[in-house]
Amino acid sequence: MISPSLLYAYAVAAQPEGAAPLLRLLRGVAGIDGVPVTLVSDEPNGDAMGMTVLVSAVDSAAYLPDQVEARVGELAWLAPRAEAHDRVVTAAADAVPVVPFPILSLFRDEAAVRAMLAERRSELRRVLAHLRGAREYTIRLYRDDAKLSAALAELSEPVRELERSVAGASPGQRYLLQRKLDEERRAELRRVSREVAQATFGALEPIARQAVREPLPAAIAGAEPRESSSTQPAILNASFLVDDVRLDDFRARLSELITAREHAGFRVEFTGPWPAYHFARETRDG
């Protein structure tokens, strides 16, 4: 190679279970910039667990810190790299447990990768053990404002009462009462949403090995704090690390919840299995 290269790191797996299946698998997966994916492995002495890191050799001229920092804000530059990163990590995670690196993790050379492995071995080992036999799934819950508004009187005592008052009010009172009712409806819509989100998370959390609620994706959470143009705002964004042997329980519980919520205007988006993007760092507390 003419210009010196840096190593772009995607993820870490355990040796020896990772090495062979990953090599087979990665022959068919293009890495960042279309560069093939290779492995950097270490062979520690004694009974310490060996690790293997998925890497691609990238042109250092394009990935020196000032180069990256200058271009990382350009979506046309960033998008294919985010996609390649996810593609490689996903392919690997489908085969063996892996700890993903954040996007744009770069090492100077193989020695630097091995030094990282030596330094982080016990933590990586703990995380890999935590991930074994489980996969990550994400659940987003969206509220359908039209449907939920229609069902709101059924769900909310204060709204029912105000509706009765409006119906029985004189024309003079009606205007003020109607405004109060509109306000109450908005508040109740938010309250019911919070309750449904909490109940959904609470019903699924005990089935999962680990669970995390995340901020709502800003783009679809526009309804809070100000009412947005979106009529299907997200009300729950949560990720679950689910044991493979409990996945059917998890799906059954989710199916029940969907059946129970459908009429009131909630929509569930259930995606996965993902690489364990949300559960690969949570070791310090556990």
Place this chain on the structure above:
Amino acid sequence: MVEPVRAGAAADLTLESDEEEPLVLSDLINRVLDKGVVIAGEVTIAVAGVDLIRLDLRLLLVAVERLTRRAASTGE
């Protein structure tokens, strides 16, 4: 029973026309970003040995922010 849907790379998404899919793209970047680390402006600290190259990714955060706002304004 409800089946999980594969998304991200697993779904063979192509993001070449990111103008059309700001939400998908910002979601993907958020996933591969490890925000706990990048909030401080640097990728790496959580995984870093001294030899891991440190990058200032604040611009990346700005880009993602811009994407999500664009998605919000299209009401998606």
